[in-house]
Amino acid sequence: MTKPHPSRNRSRDPERTRAAILSAARAEFVEHGFTGARTGIIATKAEVPQGLIYHYFEGKQDLFDAVMEEVFAPYFDGMMAMLSGAQEVGPDLLEQAIRLYFHFLKENPHVPRLLAWWMANQGWKDKPLVHKRELGAELEVLGAQRIAEGQAAGFIRPELDPGFVVKTFVDICLMWHMSKGSHLLECGLVEGCEDRDLEYLEHAIEVFMRGIATSPPSS
Amino acid sequence: MTKPHPSRNRSRDPERTRAAILSAARAEFVEHGFTGARTGIIATKAEVPQGLIYHYFEGKQDLFDAVMEEVFAPYFDGMMAMLSGAQEVGPDLLEQAIRLYFHFLKENPHVPRLLAWWMANQGWKDKPLVHKRELGAELEVLGAQRIAEGQAAGFIRPELDPGFVVKTFVDICLMWHMSKGSHLLECGLVEGCEDRDLEYLEHAIEVFMRGIATSPPSS
Amino acid sequence: MTKPHPSRNRSRDPERTRAAILSAARAEFVEHGFTGARTGIIATKAEVPQGLIYHYFEGKQDLFDAVMEEVFAPYFDGMMAMLSGAQEVGPDLLEQAIRLYFHFLKENPHVPRLLAWWMANQGWKDKPLVHKRELGAELEVLGAQRIAEGQAAGFIRPELDPGFVVKTFVDICLMWHMSKGSHLLECGLVEGCEDRDLEYLEHAIEVFMRGIATSPPSS
Amino acid sequence: MTKPHPSRNRSRDPERTRAAILSAARAEFVEHGFTGARTGIIATKAEVPQGLIYHYFEGKQDLFDAVMEEVFAPYFDGMMAMLSGAQEVGPDLLEQAIRLYFHFLKENPHVPRLLAWWMANQGWKDKPLVHKRELGAELEVLGAQRIAEGQAAGFIRPELDPGFVVKTFVDICLMWHMSKGSHLLECGLVEGCEDRDLEYLEHAIEVFMRGIATSPPSS
C-alpha cells in the first residue's frame, strides 16, 4: 500500500537552496512587509516545498531577520568603510559620502523598501535594525565625529549639532528613494526620466552643503 | 434559523458608534498597517460586535480608506489654507510653512505613522493617498508656485527647482517624525527630552533656509 | 442628544407592504432557493427595512411557507376545479387537462421553479408541499378517479394504474418547464423560438394519448 | 507565530484522503445543494481538518465541480456506450435503453438528486453540466440519431421530432427518481414496497412505446 518514494530531490545543494529561499523571501518582504509576506509564496518563488524553509530557518521571523541581516550588512559595512577610510577631512569628504550613500540606495532598491517597512512597523521598537551588530549607533557616532572634525577644521558651522547634520543628509537621500512610486508628492515623477534622481542629488547637495557651510562657496 | 441572542447594551447612537469604530480602526492601522490590522481587534477596541463594522463600512479596505480620509483631510486642508492664505511672499512665509508643517506632524502623530505604512506598501502605487480629492498634486503645485514667487522676488536662488525645494523641506519634517521610535539612527532619542523635536526644527530651518537663500543672512 | 424621529413611514399600507415583501420573497426564492435566498435582499427588493419582514412573518421559513402557499393555492385550486368540473368523461377531458396544466406552468413560471427547489431539497421530506391543505393527495385521488372513469368508459386501457397515468402526464409537463434554461439536454433550446413549447405539448399529447388509449385513433 | 499543535492521526494517504473528501462532499451536496452545503460538515464527515480541503481543491466551487464530474462521468459514458454500441436498431434497442437508464438512476441515487439541484439552480445557466466534456449535447444528438434510424426503419412514427422523443423518455425516468421522497404527488409511495419502481418502469415503457410506435403491438 505504501507508495515507494516517488520523488527525488532536484537540486540537492543546500547552499543554493538556502540562497534561493533567502532571495525569494527578500522579494516577498520587500513587496508586502513582514505581516503581509506569505511563507507559501516564498516557497513557491524559491521553488522549494513549503516545509523546507523550516530546515534552514526557524520560522518566518527568523527568515525575516536573516533577510535584514543580509540586506543591511553591506549597507552598514559600506558606510563604515567610507566614513572611516577617508584621511583628509574636507568639504569633499562629506559630499562624497552623500553621493555614495545616494547611489547605494539607488542601486539597492530593497534597502529603502525594507527600511520603509521597518520604520512603519513600530512594533519592533526595541529591536535593533540588524540583529548581531549595533552598527546603526556606531555609524552615527562615527558620522557625527567626522562632522565634528569638519567643524573643528572650520568647514562646517560650529553651532550645528553633528548628529542632526548626519540625520538631515541621511533622511534626504533615504526619503527620495523611499517615496519613489508612492503618490505622496508627485515630485520627480513628472518626466519619468531617470536623471531626475541625479538632478535631485545635485540639488540636495547644493542646498545642504551651502546650508551647513561656514561661508557660502564662491561657486 | 440562527436564533439570536439576549442582548445587553444596545447603545443606539449611530454617530457615536461610527466614530468609535473609526477611531479604533485608526489606532489599529497606525500600529499594524493595513495587512496587520485585525477587524476583530478594531471591534473589540470600539466595543462593538465585529459584524457591526460591516454595517458602517463595506469592508476592511473601505474602513481603511475612511480612516485615511479622516486623517489626511485636515492635513491637506491646513496646508492649502496656509500656503494660499499668505499675502506677502518673503522668507518668513516659507519658514512659517515649515514650522506649521512640523508642528502639525508633531501634534498629529498618526499622520506620519500612516504615511509610513502608505509609503512602505507600494501595492497602492496607483491609488491617490486620499480618495476623493487630488490635493496632493494641487498642494505641490501651489507650494512650488510660492517658491517660484520667492525666486522672482529674489529671496530664493533662481537656479533651484521649486518642486525639489518643496520636497526637501517636506521630507525633512516628515522623516523626523516617521523615524521616531525606530532604531534606525538613534539621533534625537538620546536624551529623550521632548525639546529635541524643536531643536531639530530650528536646526533644519537654519540649514535649509540658508541653503536656499540667495545671500547668506548676516545672522 | 436623542434625535427626534427623523424619518416617517412612507407607504403606511400594511396590505401593500405585505404584498411587496411576499412578491420580493417569491422572486428571491425562485432564483436562489430557500437556503440561498437572503432576507436582506428580499427587504431591499421590497423596499422595506430589514426588520419589517418580522412584523409580517415569523421568520425566513414562515415567509417561505407563505410564498409557497400563495403560489400553489391557485395551482391546486385550478386543478381541482378543472378535474371536478367536467361532466362528461371522454378522451377530451384528459387532453384538456393536459393542455390546461401545461399552459398554467408556462404562464406561471415560478411554479416549476419553486417545485424544482422543493424537489431538490429532500430536507422537507415529511412536510406537505402546501401547509394548510392536503390538496396534493386529494388532487391525485381525484385525477386517478377520473382516469378510472375513463377506463370504465372504455377510453383508457384498463390494465394501467390510474395513479401512474396521472403521474406520467404531470411529470412530462412539469419537466419540460423545469428543465428550461438548464443545459441538461439541450432539446428545445435550439431554435429559441417560443413555439417550441407548443410543439412539444402537441408531441406529448400525441404520444401520451396514443399510449394510454384502448385503440389507436384513426388519426 | 501561530505555534501549531500536537497532532494525532497523520494518516498519510493522499489518495484516500482525497477520496474521503470527495465522498463526503457528494453526500453533503446531495443533501443540501451547493449553497446549503457546509465545508465544515464535509470536513467532519471526511474526518479531516477543514483546511485540508483546500489542499486538494481550490474552493467549495471546485469541490462541487469535482463531485459533479465524478458523478456524471459514468452517467454519460454509460449512456454513450449503450446508445452507440447497439448494432441492430429495433424496438428492443429503445426499450433496453430506457430500462438501462432507469436502472442506472435507481442504483445511483445521487445522480437524480444532483440533477435536481442543478436544475433548480438556474444560476448555472451557461455552465455545462460537466466541466470537461460537452457530452450532454453529444448524447442527445446520438440519441436523436438512433430515433431517426428507428423512424427510417419503420418502427417509430416518422412525424415525431426525434429530440422530443428522447426528451420524453429521459424526463419520465428522471422525474420518477427525482420526485421520490418529495410529497409532490404521492404516487408510488403508498405501499412503500420497492417494486413500485419496476411497476412504474413497465407502465412507462408500455405507454411510451405504444405512444411512439407506428402500429399498435398486438399485445
Added chain:
DNA sequence: TATGAATGAGGGTTCATTCAT
C-alpha cells in the same frame, strides 16, 4: 535533505434575527 500532506487557530465577512426608537 527533501517533499507535500496534515493541522487547527484565526481572518474577514455574511446573515437571520432582535430591539430601541
Added chain:
DNA sequence: TATGAATGAACCCTCATTCAT
C-alpha cells in the same frame, strides 16, 4: 407600523507550522 442599528454565531478560506515518508 416603521426604521435601521445591533448582535453573535457561523461560514469559507488562509496560513504558519509540523511531521511522516
